[in-house]
Amino acid sequence: MGTNENKKRRRSCPQPGDPDYKTPTQLRNARKRRKSQREKSRGSDSTSPKKHVSKEGSSSRLSSSQHPQDPSLKYIANPKAAPTVQAAKKFFDGIFQSTQRDYQFPIFVGPTQGWRTVARLAVRQQKDQTLQVGLFVPGSHQLLPVPQCQAHHPNINSAVQVLQDVCRQLVVPAFDEATGRGNLRYIAISVERSTGKQQVVLVWKEQESDSTTQILDRLIAKLISVSDQKRKEKIFNLHSLWVHYNNTWKHANSIVDRNGRWVQRHGEDDGHIQEVLLSNSNQPESQLYVPLLFPPQVFRQANLDGFANIVIKIREWLAERLASTADTHTSKEKKKRRRFKQCLELYGGVGTIGLNLVDYFDGLVSSDENPYNKSCFESSLGQITLRDKPMRESRREHIVYHSKSATDMILGSQGRQLLEKAEVIIVDPPRKGLDQEVIDALNASIEGSQSSTSRKALVYVSCGFDAFRRDYQGLVQSGRWTLDHAEGHVLFPGSDAIETLSFFTTTER
Numbered sequence: 001m002g003t004n005e006n007k008k009r010r011r012s013c014p015q016p017g018d019p020d021y022k023t024p025t026q027l028r029n030a031r032k033r034r035k036s037q038r039e040k041s042r043g044s045d046s047t048s049p050k051k052h053v054s055k056e057g058s059s060s061r062l063s064s065s066q067h068p069q070d071p072s073l074k075y076i077a078n079p080k081a082a083p084t085v086q087a088a089k090k091f092f093d094g095i096f097q098s099t100q101r102d103y104q105f106p107i108f109v110g111p112t113q114g115w116r117t118v119a120r121l122a123v124r125q126q127k128d129q130t131l132q133v134g135l136f137v138p139g140s141h142q143l144l145p146v147p148q149c150q151a152h153h154p155n156i157n158s159a160v161q162v163l164q165d166v167c168r169q170l171v172v173p174a175f176d177e178a179t180g181r182g183n184l185r186y187i188a189i190s191v192e193r194s195t196g197k198q199q200v201v202l203v204w205k206e207q208e209s210d211s212t213t214q215i216l217d218r219l220i221a222k223l224i225s226v227s228d229q230k231r232k233e234k235i236f237n238l239h240s241l242w243v244h245y246n247n248t249w250k251h252a253n254s255i256v257d258r259n260g261r262w263v264q265r266h267g268e269d270d271g272h273i274q275e276v277l278l279s280n281s282n283q284p285e286s287q288l289y290v291p292l293l294f295p296p297q298v299f300r301q302a303n304l305d306g307f308a309n310i311v312i313k314i315r316e317w318l319a320e321r322l323a324s325t326a327d328t329h330t331s332k333e334k335k336k337r338r339r340f341k342q343c344l345e346l347y348g349g350v351g352t353i354g355l356n357l358v359d360y361f362d363g364l365v366s367s368d369e370n371p372y373n374k375s376c377f378e379s380s381l382g383q384i385t386l387r388d389k390p391m392r393e394s395r396r397e398h399i400v401y402h403s404k405s406a407t408d409m410i411l412g413s414q415g416r417q418l419l420e421k422a423e424v425i426i427v428d429p430p431r432k433g434l435d436q437e438v439i440d441a442l443n444a445s446i447e448g449s450q451s452s453t454s455r456k457a458l459v460y461v462s463c464g465f466d467a468f469r470r471d472y473q474g475l476v477q478s479g480r481w482t483l484d485h486a487e488g489h490v491l492f493p494g495s496d497a498i499e500t501l502s503f504f505t506t507t508e509r
């Protein structure tokens with residue numbers, strides 16, 4: 001190997017003092033850990049009675065639908081038996097028993113096949129140098145192939161197959177986290193439900209060599225030509241093709257580098273997938289039509305069908321609440337209470353929840369820290385129709401979006417005002433739950449003049465039950481909030497996870 005190449009490699013490896021630098025001992029230990037994990041996994045494969053020959057490669061592998069290590073299918077025989085689902089049931093049943101309410105925590109489970117329309121999969125080189133696409137076994141960097149995964153939408157499985165075949169054919173170098181060499185780190189695939197088309201992201205590590213951009217160009221050209229050929233068979237029909245440059249050195253748990261570039265290399269317009277959550281039969285009175293837009297940089301629920309049921313439940317709860325508030329008023333005021341005055345949404349994404357409730361509010365302030373969301377939210381807002389008519393400008397101007405963290409939204413006098421004005425607050429935080437500042441602000445004295453006629457409502461959608469349990473204590477122990485209703489939605493049947501939907505109201509004093 002030439003000296004120049006050695007120099008280049010040294011430059012691309014972390015040097016002492018760099019945050020990602022590892023000492024030779026640390027590197028040796030990491031190698032030992034990987035070796036022992038590989039041996040363990042070989043052991044479990046060889047003793048499994050379900051071992052079979054897959055189409056995937058030369059070696060005999062288990063398909064994900066049979067693999068004992070596939071975390072997404074561990075509880076597939078009985079999704080409600082997953083420990084987290086059971087823990088949530090015990091927790092909520094206990095709350096309702098302690099308040100002497102005759103109520104059992106309902107748990108909804110949707111279809112167990114083909115529900116996942118978003119997948120992010122790792123790409124690594126196997127020992128025999130074949131490139132492999134798969135999931136990491138939890139707690140390890142051992143790759144688990146997931147061909148024909150039953151949780152995946154069939155068009156994710158077919159896209160994985162095409163990508164893997166093309167990459168192998170072109171000898172695309174998969175990223176190697178031990179050496180930092182190689183390029184293709186991950187692939188992300190999202191399926192647009194109405195068309196079945198695939199939005200594909202290649203997560204690429206740039207190396208200091210021209211040839212790697214040529215490899216990427218060849219890969220892209222080949223994928224586009226396969227898409228042209230296979231479009232009619234509906235196996236691989238590219239909606240758009242993106243490259244995300246993630247040049248971080250070590251295997252960061254995050255697939256996306258916040259500072260990394262995004263480049264759209266193929267596809268119509270702006271490469272945003274369009275999804276509509278509610279049908280007219282879900283809400284015949286409003287006939288609200290909201291096209292949500294999803295470029296690959298924003299959060300999109302992996303089980304959109306299941307998530308739509310959560311949005312429908314929120315709509316039902318709000319409708320009941322409006323009706324019960326109206327009952328306490330004179331008939332003149334009853335007329336006025338067709339909508340809540342103001343809603344504040346934190347952790348709102350592209351407006352997946354908030355925009356699908358706009359017919360319940362005079363005004364909506366939505367927010368999220370991801371700067372890519374705002375333009376999606378605003379484009380969707382411009383396309384909303386109610387009973388086939390565009391939303392009136394006078395109503396649209398009361399629906400606004402802020403690219404801000406939840407904490408920044410609620411801090412200071414402006415934050416206090418927002419909380420005071422809001423009759424309904426919606427939070428849908430990431431798995432780690434609410435930021436402490438948000439809990440503190442929600443618990444502070446936020447009874448405003450606007451809400452003197454009704455108690456405030458807090459709608460909490462949670463994808464991390466442990467964090468929810470902590471946040472629940474924080475909210476209820478303050479004496480400010482009382483749980484009104486809660487239910488569970490198993491959005492990832494087979495996994496050890498539950499999405500909880502909880503409705504709180506400010507405690508009556």
Ligand SMILES: C[S@@+](CC[C@H](N)C(=O)[O-])C[C@H]1O[C@@H](n2cnc3c(N)ncnc32)[C@H](O)[C@@H]1O
Pocket residue numbers: 299300301346347348349350351352353367368369370404405406407428429430431435463
């Ligand atoms: C579970 S997603 C929910 C998004 C949206 N409600 C939906 O259903 O698509 C959580 C969102 O919180 C955002 N987020 C994460 N941390 C945040 C923070 N500290 N402040 C504001 N938004 C945050 C993420 O960008 C993501 O869009």
